[in-house]
Amino acid sequence: MRGSRHSYMGSRLRDTTPTAKCPATSVFYPKESFHSPVILDLIFRQIVSDTFSETCVRLNKEEQMKMKSLLAENKIVSSTLVKDEAVKRKIVMAAREAWDVYFCRLFPASGSVGTGVQILGVSHKGICLLKLVRASSTAAENLRVLRSYSYSDILFATIPSKNMLDFNLTNEKLILFSSKAPQVKSMIDYFITELKKDSNYVIAVKSHITNNISYLRFHKGDIIRLQPMDGLKEGWKFGAFHGRSGLFPVEYVQPVAAPDFIHLSTDKKEEPMDKKGKVAASASATVAAAVGSTAAAEELDRKSEASPPVNELMESIPEYVLQDNQYTMIEFAKKYFRQPHKLKSEITKEKSKKGRDPKDPAEMVKYTKTPIQESLIEFCDENLNKVAAEIFIAVMKFMGDHPLKGQTEQDIVYSILKLCGEHEVMKDETYCQIIKQITDNTSTKTDSVQRGWRLLYILTAYYKCSEVFKPYLFKLLESVCRIPGASFQGIAKACDHNLKKTFQFGGRTQFPDGMELKAMVAGRSSKRQMFLLPGNMERHLKIKTCTIVPDYLKGLFHVLNQDTMSESQLQQASKLAALQQRAKDSLYLPTIREVQDCIPPQIYQFQRPQSWLNMVTQNIQHVQALSSHQARAQLLGLVSAFPMFGSSFFYIQSSSNSAIVAPCILAVNQNGLNFLNKETHELMVNFPLKEVQSTLTQQSGPSNSYPYAEIKLGDLMSQRITQLQLDQ
Numbered sequence: 001m002r003g004s005r006h007s008y009m010g011s012r013l014r015d016t017t018p019t020a021k022c023p024a025t026s027v028f029y030p031k032e033s034f035h036s037p038v039i040l041d042l043i044f045r046q047i048v049s050d051t052f053s054e055t056c057v058r059l060n061k062e063e064q065m066k067m068k069s070l071l072a073e074n075k076i077v078s079s080t081l082v083k084d085e086a087v088k089r090k091i092v093m094a095a096r097e098a099w100d101v102y103f104c105r106l107f108p109a110s111g112s113v114g115t116g117v118q119i120l121g122v123s124h125k126g127i128c129l130l131k132l133v134r135a136s137s138t139a140a141e142n143l144r145v146l147r148s149y150s151y152s153d154i155l156f157a158t159i160p161s162k163n164m165l166d167f168n169l170t171n172e173k174l175i176l177f178s179s180k181a182p183q184v185k186s187m188i189d190y191f192i193t194e195l196k197k198d199s200n201y202v203i204a205v206k207s208h209i210t211n212n213i214s215y216l217r218f219h220k221g222d223i224i225r226l227q228p229m230d231g232l233k234e235g236w237k238f239g240a241f242h243g244r245s246g247l248f249p250v251e252y253v254q255p256v257a258a259p260d261f262i263h264l265s266t267d268k269k270e271e272p273m274d275k276k277g278k279v280a281a282s283a284s285a286t287v288a289a290a291v292g293s294t295a296a297a298e299e300l301d302r303k304s305e306a307s308p309p310v311n312e313l314m315e316s317i318p319e320y321v322l323q324d325n326q327y328t329m330i331e332f333a334k335k336y337f338r339q340p341h342k343l344k345s346e347i348t349k350e351k352s353k354k355g356r357d358p359k360d361p362a363e364m365v366k367y368t369k370t371p372i373q374e375s376l377i378e379f380c381d382e383n384l385n386k387v388a389a390e391i392f393i394a395v396m397k398f399m400g401d402h403p404l405k406g407q408t409e410q411d412i413v414y415s416i417l418k419l420c421g422e423h424e425v426m427k428d429e430t431y432c433q434i435i436k437q438i439t440d441n442t443s444t445k446t447d448s449v450q451r452g453w454r455l456l457y458i459l460t461a462y463y464k465c466s467e468v469f470k471p472y473l474f475k476l477l478e479s480v481c482r483i484p485g486a487s488f489q490g491i492a493k494a495c496d497h498n499l500k501k502t503f504q505f506g507g508r509t510q511f512p513d514g515m516e517l518k519a520m521v522a523g524r525s526s527k528r529q530m531f532l533l534p535g536n537m538e539r540h541l542k543i544k545t546c547t548i549v550p551d552y553l554k555g556l557f558h559v560l561n562q563d564t565m566s567e568s569q570l571q572q573a574s575k576l577a578a579l580q581q582r583a584k585d586s587l588y589l590p591t592i593r594e595v596q597d598c599i600p601p602q603i604y605q606f607q608r609p610q611s612w613l614n615m616v617t618q619n620i621q622h623v624q625a626l627s628s629h630q631a632r633a634q635l636l637g638l639v640s641a642f643p644m645f646g647s648s649f650f651y652i653q654s655s656s657n658s659a660i661v662a663p664c665i666l667a668v669n670q671n672g673l674n675f676l677n678k679e680t681h682e683l684m685v686n687f688p689l690k691e692v693q694s695t696l697t698q699q700s701g702p703s704n705s706y707p708y709a710e711i712k713l714g715d716l717m718s719q720r721i722t723q724l725q726l727d728q
Contacts, residue, residue, distance in 0.1 A: 027122075027123060027124070028123070028124040029124060029191070029194065037085060041088065043092050044082065044092055047092065047095050047102075048071065048076065048078060048080075048091075050102075051064050051068060051078075052064075052078045055140065056142075057132065057141055057142050057143050058099070058102045058142070058143060059099065059101075059102060059142065060142050062381075062383060063100075063102075065383070066098065067091075067094070067095065067098075070094055071091070074087055076091075100125075100128060100145050100148065101121055101123075101128065101130065101143050103124065104121030104123040104128065105121070105122050105123070105187065106121055106143075107119065107120045107121075107122070107183065107184050108120075108178055108179060108180065109129075109165075109176045109177065110176065110177050111129070111176055116131050117129045117146060118130060118132055119131070120165075121143075121145075122184060122187050122188060122191075124191070125148070125151075126148060126150040126151050126154070127148065127149050127154070127167075127188065128145050128146075128148035128149075129145070129146040129147045129148070129176075130143045130144065130145060131143070131146055132144075149167075149169060149174075150257070151191060151192055151195050151257035152170075152201070152203070152256050152257045152258065153170050154168075154169060154170075154188065154192065155168040155169065155170065155203065155254070155256075156168050156189075157184070157185050157189070158185075159181050159182065159185055162181075163177050163178060163179055163181050164177055164181065165177070165178060165181050165184060165185065170203060170220075172588055172591045173589045174589070175589065196255040196257060199255060199256065199257055199258045200226045200258070201223055201224065201225055201226065201257070202237070203221065203223050203224070203253060203254060203255075203256035204218050204220050204221060204222045204223075204224065204252055204253055205252065205254055206220050206252055207219045207220050208252045213246070214247055216238075216240075216244065216245060216246030216247060216248045217244070217246070218241050218248070218252075222241055223256060224240065224241045224248075225239055225240050227239055232247075235249060235250050236248070236249060237249075237250055237253065327471045327475040328472070328475065328476075329432075329439070329476060330365060331361075332365075332469065332472045333361040333364045333365050334361045336378065337361070337364050337365075337432075338375065338376070364376070364436075365439055366436065366439050367436065367438070367439060367440050367441040367443065369401065369443065371389065371393055371402070372389055372392045372433075373385070374389070375387075375429050376388070376429060376432045376433060377425075377429050379425060384423065384426070384429075387423055388426065388429050388433075390419065391415075391416055391420075391426060391429065391430050391433060392433050394412045394415050394416050395416070395430075395433050395452075395455065396437070397412050398412045398413065398416075398451060398452075399443070399449075399451045399452045400443070400445040400447065400451060401437075401443050401448055409518075410514050410517050413455075413458060413511070413512070413517060414511055416430060416455075417458075417462055417463075417511055420459075420462075420463050421463075427463045427464070428466050428468075428469045430463075431465055431469065431473060434452055434455055434456045434459065435456070435473075435476065437452050438453060438456070449487075449488070450488070453488050453492070453495070454491065456491075457491055457494055457495050457498060460496075460498035460499040460502060461498045461502065462502070462507040462508050463502065463507050464503050464507065473499070474496070474499070477495050477496040477499070478496055501550070504550070505549060506584060509585075509628075529541055548645065548646075549580065551647070552576070552642075553597075553598070553599075553600055554600065555602040555603065556644060556649055556665070556667070556676075558602065558681060559680060559681050559682055560602045560680045560681055565603060565606045570603075570606065570607060571615070573599050573600070574599075574616045574619050575619045575622075576598070576599075576635060576638060576639070577595055577598035577599050577616045577619070578616050578619035578620045579623055579626075579631045579632075579634055579635040579638070580598040580631075580635065581616070581620060582620065582623045582624065582626055582628065582631035583628050583631040584628070585628040589617055589620065590613070590616060590617070590620070591613075592610070592612070595609075595612050595613050595616045598616070644667050644669065644674065644681075645669075646670065647668060647674070648667070648668045648669070649665055649666070649668075650665070650666040650668070650726055651663065651665060651666075651726070652664050652675070652724050652725065653726065654725040655722065655724050655725070656721075656723040656724075657722040659684070660684065660685055660722070660724075661677070664677060664684065665677075665681065666724070670689070671686065671688070672686055672687050672688040672689045672692070673686065673687040673689075673711070674686050687711075691713045691714060691715070692711060692712070693712040693713065693715075693719060695709060695710065695711050696709065697710075697726075707725075708723055709723070709724045709726060710723055711723075711724065
């Protein structure tokens with residue numbers, strides 16, 4: 001659209017895919033403004049036509065509905081003749097900012113096995129990976145965005161071989177295959193070059209770690225805003241990053257397009273830690289939208305302050321969160337809940353009748369017997385109100401506060417989990433709805449609160465909340481756990497444990513079957529299983545399911561006394577990491593951080609991060625053909641070869657047996673009681689199960705919170721007692 005280089009109907013920038021079922025649209029150049037009345041009119045007419053079209057693959061129903069609303073506000077229908085250029089420009093600019101695919105140039109593309117990528121879109125915003133899908137309710141097709149990247153995410157693109165595109169991104173690599181690879185690279189290179197010309201931003205190509213307060217500390221992938229400074233030496237720059245500023249060498253950075261902080265996902269980028277271990281800036285600061293990307297970035301830099309860390313392995317929430325009143329649900333409601341839309345007369349009547357103000361945040365997070373009509377959290381997209389109301393009805397049904405109307409509990413749980421999976425923002429909303437209904441619950445159903453907690457237990461096993469809501473949710477759970485004699489402490493601890501595992505390893509992907517769901521609703525997390533013992537003896541035992549990956553990642557399966565690791569051991573660790581990635585059904589190659597999360601830290605230290613990334617990436621190519629289920633099965637098969645596989649691990653504080661050097665780790669498995677060195681995990685002492693005559697667990701006294709176990713060892717003729725002080 002800039003001068004003669006842009007023909008509205010495509011010309012040089014026309015789509016190269018055979019999927020377009022609506023006329024080809026233009027591609028904007030980054031930061032382009034257009035003044036030709038003819039071009040403006042052509043674009044406006046095409047937008048109006050496609051808004052009312054049933055066959056435009058570039059637009060989904062939601063985008064069309066929003067544009068119809070905007071057109072209706074301006075009294076425009078498909079046949080309206082509009083002469084006001086200001087109105088036309090308003091419509092075009094709204095489409096340009098809101099429509100993800102409409103102004104893309106489309107190229108045929110594919111990813112690795114299982115990614116589903118069919119088309120690559122390139123626009124003024126960046127690139128997006130697309131797939132053609134058919135709407136369930138109609139025969140119409142449209143392009144679905146699988147993932148998108150802004151130009152600030154893209155360092156550069158190369159063509160390693162014919163038809164292969166290798167995108168070097170700030171935190172990962174993306175490999176695609178396209179017959180139009182040269183055209184894609186040419187277009188992206190041009191756009192990035194244009195954006196860099198007047199950008200005041202650079203991106204770190206390697207980490208700059210220093211304790212000198214005059215220098216700026218940053219990590220690879222961080223985006224830094226350059227600032228003017230007199231007297232700079234050659235080879236040095238001065239810039240700001242997350243509220244901090246300082247000098248840094250030029251060779252550590254390269255120019256980058258100004259970042260679009262408005263659309264920056266809170267879980268897309270890892271926030272670097274400063275030297276005190278604090279997160280440099282809260283991603284929630286980007287929730288407040290601004291009009292211009294650069295302006296938003298500068299505003300964020302000016303207002304950023306260090307915010308407290310969340311423990312990397314989620315062992316516990318920092319103590320200051322539990323003590324700080326800013327992380328209560330009432331404070332969250334003040335910041336993010338919508339205000340009830342009621343007339344003053346209604347509010348006065350309700351306040352005088354019930355003695356409480358529905359606008360009071362304390363009331364907004366309390367139980368209600370009336371279904372909500374709008375989401376609790378105020379979203380920009382009003383279409384989410386219907387989804388939120390549907391989830392709230394389902395919550396009420398599960399808690400027994402609304403008729404089931406022919407549905408089963410399993411149907412209700414599936415409905416809630418499915419809606420949360422389809423709408424990312426509904427995860428926080430659902431957490432808030434459940435918490436609201438279990439707070440000051442006045443239901444006539446005696447088990448309403450209990451069932452609400454059990455629904456929360458199920459949700460924490462599947463979905464993590466946002467980074468914004470995380471401290472509020474953990475404070476709520478751990479506060480309940482810490483209040484002496486509080487109701488529902490047990491299930492609150494289970495929810496807390498579930499949520500930490502979900503944050504660390506990802507949530508469950510398969511919905512619970514009928515039998516498991518019945519057990520959950522009944523408050524049972526274990527299964528009663530009959531075992532046939534020698535001598536035709538039958539014994540019923542309660543068993544619990546467990547995951548082995550956390551124990552593996554803690555290094556509990558490895559003996560760690562050697563100074564080096566063999567090549568075969570390193571290859572084994574990298575293959576297990578690749579299988580973990582494939583088990584997650586990830587569409588993309590892992591980042592260094594993701595690789596690190598899949599390898600025990602005691603082993604990870606034996607190689608440089610880049611070497612691990614290369615090894616794991618190579619192994620991913622070998623396991624790419626596996627389904628996620630097959631990857632889990634193969635992972636389990638490899639890990640089962642470790643001697644301590646299948647163990648339950650306990651931390652031993654002290655022991656009365658001189659052969660057991662405490663503190664140590666107790667691994668209980670089919671081979672007996674295995675006492676391991678706390679640091680190296682070498683086996684110190686083993687007591688076969690046949691020597692264990694009886695066990696007794698007791699609390700040592702009211703002043704000591706640590707329990708202890710008495711284990712009677714030996715045979716019928718000779719017995720000895722070993723006392724163990726436990727951590728749990």
